Amino acid sequence: MDKTVADLQVGEKGIIEQVCLNDIPLKLLEMGCMPGKEVEMVQIAPFKDPLYIIVNGSHIAIRKEIASIIKIETNENLCNIVKSK
Amino acid sequence: MQHSKIKVALVGNPNTGKTSLFNQLTGLNQKVGNYPGITVDKKQGKCNLSENVTATIIDLPGTYSINPNTIDESIVLETLINKENIDYPDVVLVVAEVANLKRNLFLFSQIKDLNIPTVLAINMSDQMERKGISIDINLLEKELKTDVVLISARKGIGIEKVKKALLQPKYKAEVPLAAYANRMDADYFAKVATALKNHSLYKAWLLITQCNDLSILPKQEQIAIEKLREDENKLAQLQHKETVLRYAKINDILKKTYKVDYQKATTLRARLDKILTHRIFGYIIFAAILMLIFQSVFDFAQIPMEYIDTSFAALSNWVKSKMAEGMFTSLLTEGIIPGIGGILIFIPQIVILFLFVAILEETGYMSRVVFLMDKIMRRFGMSGKSVVPLISGTACAIPAIMAARNISGLKERLITILVTPFTTCSARIPVYAIIIALVIPNERYYGFSLQGLTLMLLYLIGFTSAIISAYILNKILKVTNKSYFVIEMPNYKLPSIKNLGITILEKTKAFVFGAGKIILAISIILWFLASNGPSSSFGKANAIVEKEIKINGINLSEVQKQQKIASYKLKHSYIGILGKTIEPAIKPLGYDWKIGVALISSFAAREVFVGTLATIYSVENEEDTSGIKQRMQAEINPETGKKRFDFPTGMSLLVFYVFAMQCVSTLAIVKRETNTWKWPLYQLFGMTSLAYLLAFITYQVLS
Known part of the structure; x- marks a missing residue:
């Protein structure tokens, strides 16, 4: 299983995966949530959703469904695997 | 010297203190209007930049990007992309916040590429020391090719410098901040440049990716744009690339000019967040x-x-x-x-x-x-x-x-x-x-x-x-729903008294002059309906009542007689007739015709209810000097001899008002926002039937 932002525990950090730009919605990129940047989980809302993160200096909250498509930790081959699926 | 006027557009991310700066520049010299066709508030104000120059400052809706996600945000693009737009500015003032400079500069970099003279105001500079931030302003100006001013809108620091910069931006029309096009896809952008040669490359790119309404463009450009739009996947990829490249450039610039000592960065926000977003x-x-x-x-x-x-x-x-x-x-x-x-x-x-x-x-x-x-x-x-x-x-x-x-x-x-x-x-x-x-x-x-x-x-x-x-x-409801929920968690700050004051003043004014007009108009119509009636009964009220008194042989003082006449008149006025007509329908809810009249009039706006009763009772009994509450308290139900507003009737009315859709202004706004009469009509009939049913049950159970 690939690890995603949704899998982070409170206080835990990860790096958004380098490749596979298309997996992240443009709106998130514009808010500074982009590949190569560090993500920190600040708080998980009651009922485990949404998630409050700090990424690239931005404090933002996103829903779990989006968080679970943002893969973290670098692995350059992953994008191609996803695409061939 | 001649007096001249310029237009300034105020642009920035939400939570940067854009409104504070707007208030500082314009004071109470501002007005709220509407953009044609949509209901987005258009805030404008006047500001004297110098003795001879007055600026009209347009406060554009806050946005994170020039690529719009909502109707409000699309205003920014529409104002800045079209030179023919009446609000097209001479200078753009971009507001950024010192602690979120990186993300704020993303919007700035897009605005800068539109080739409009731009001034950057970095707000909340008074907190730099506490947050351990230092900025090399001179170098930043050179890198961004823009006047940069440190301000604190809340404390009024730097406002004069902003005015001076707006008056004479050091860097006028500029080459775009970064030529990303070649690094994104040189072939594609070569095509764009030839097909849309009358526009700058960035404008052409925005026209392709962001503008739905191309009707202002010549026909051949419209066709060219349709063609350049064909490959949607490619467009999305290019937009992603553009975003990454912009941030890369911003990071480079900030590395040279912006320093944060994270040791000093306050932990107040983290502590407050721990409590305020705690699960219990x-x-x-x-x-x-x-x-x-x-x-x-x-x-x-x-x-x-x-x-x-x-x-x-x-x-x-x-x-x-x-x-x-x-x-x-x-x-x-x-x-x-x-x-x-x-x-x-x-x-x-x-x-x-x-x-x-x-x-x-x-x-x-x-x-x-x-x-x-x-x-x-x-x-x-x-x-x-x-x-x-x-x-x-x-x-x-x-x-x-x-x-x-x-x-x-x-x-x-x-x-x-x-x-x-x-x-x-x-x-x-x-x-x-x-x-x-x-x-x-x-x-x-x-x-x-x-x-x-x-x-x-x-x-x-x-x-x-x-x-x-x-x-x-x-x-x-069967509506497809695809959206990305992203919300910024801004830093905590104390509210500014000035902003609060202006917000409240604005909203109250909007209410008094908007909804107030309807209420006043209805009050006057009601007065007319209550003081006029068919001549056969209303017109002969005096004679009829006197005759009645004579037949029954009762002794009445002059005051009592006048009261009886007034009461007779009201009953036979147009409004009385209207109320009487619906009385059978509302009797099961515990209401009489007077409440009926108030209900009818409050279909225009709920608050008219009290005013209507006030009008009805003051028409009925002109000698009474007490307030509306005392009058309602004294009202007797002639059938039972008890108070008109007793517990079951009161509760039934409360229930009716909880559920009923009684506001014309709301229906109008729902129509405008949803672009169809279907939804407001559903609201009107659905909510009002529900109100009738539940008020009926309430009254029948309690009485």
Whole structure:
């Protein structure tokens, strides 16, 4: 299983995966949530959703469904695997 | 020297203090209008940049990117991309915040590429030291090729420097900040450049990716754009690349010019977040804040409201005593003065509610509420962002429904718009307040006022019905819903008194001149309907009553006789006839024809209910000098000999007002926001039938 932002525990950090730009919605990129940047989980809302993160200096909250498509930790081959699926 | 005028557009991310800067530059010299065709507020103000130059400052809606996600955000693009736009500025003033400079510069870099002279104001500079931030302004100016000014809008620091920079931007029309095109896809952009050679490359790119309405362009350009748009995947990829490249450039620049000592970075935000978004304390605090809001609306607003009520009754009597009797005096004392009183009486509550909503927004707490509530609201087909409309709905449904624009999901937004009118708006409060005062004893239990608790219960019923209807709508509505929920969690800050003051002033003004017009017009129409009637009965009132007295052989004093005539007149006026006609339909709810008249008139706006009763009773009994409450208290049901406003009738009325859709302005705004009459009509019939049914049950069970 690939690890995603949704899998982070409170206080835990990860790096958004380098490749596979298309997996992240443009709106998130514009808010500074982009590949190569560090993500920190600040708080998980009651009922485990949404998630409050700090990424690239931005404090933002996103829903779990989006968080679970943002893969973290670098692995350059992953994008191609996803695409061939 | 000649006096000249320039246009300045104010642009920035939300939460950067853009509004504070706007207020600093323009003071009270501002006005709110509308953009043609849509209901986005257009805030404009005047500012003297120097003795000879006046600037018109346009406060554009806050946005994170020039690529719009909502209607509000699209205004920014539309204003800045089209030179023919009446608001197309001579200079753009971009506001950034010192702690979020990186993300703020993203928007800046897009604006800069539009080739309009640009000034960058970095706000909250007074907090730099505390946050361990240092900026090399000279180098930053050179790198960004823009005037950069450090300001603190809240403390009024740097405002003069901003004015000076606007007057004479050092860097005028500029080459775009970075030529990304070649690094994105040289072949594609070569095609763009030839097909749209009359536009700069970046403008052409925005036309291709962002503009739905191309009608202002020549035909051949429209065709070229359609062709360049064909490969959607490619466009998306290019946009992604563009974003990454912009951030890469910004990072490079900031590395040279911007330093943060993270040791110094305050942990206050982290600590507050821990508590305010806590799974238990978070909700307790939120509930406590709501409770505080509702208690203050009922308790604090009470005193000024009674004062306004009795003052207008006294004014009416004073005018009457000073002026000769006649048509005009009657219009003034029974139509216009009570009508104006009926508008002004809302001001205390509106001020208190908007004050709280504005404080919650300004402090940054509202975002935490959105975060806490999102998952719960989603079960009912709404979004965490629906909390803002639902809370604002407690002031007025009109701005609340407009606030629903921030919700990016179509279905979530529609459901929020449809259920918001269930929340207890301030127009219902006068109705609630007067009926509660009449039927609920003024006692305290454990320090809580019983009347206050009843009001709280009504709010809860309103909120619960909003939630239940949302749940049902979520099940039956078939709307595809694809959206990305992203919300910024801004840093906490103390609200600025000036901003709060201006916000409240603006909203109150909008209410008084918007809804107020309807209320006043209806008051005058009602006065006319109540003081005129068919000549066969109304016109001969004196003769008929005197004849009746003679036949029955009763002895009446002159005052009693006059009262009898007045009462007869009202019964046979047009309004009396109208009320009588619907009496059979509303009798099962416990209402008589006078309440019926008030119900009919409040279909235009709820708050008219109290004013109508005031008009009816003052027409009926001109000698009475007491306020409306005393008059209603004294009203007797002739069939039972008991008070007209007894417990079952009072409760039935309260229930009716919780559910009924009685606001023309709201229906109009729903129509504008949803672009069809279908939804407002559903609201009107659905909510009003529900109100009738539940009021019927209430009355029958209680009586």
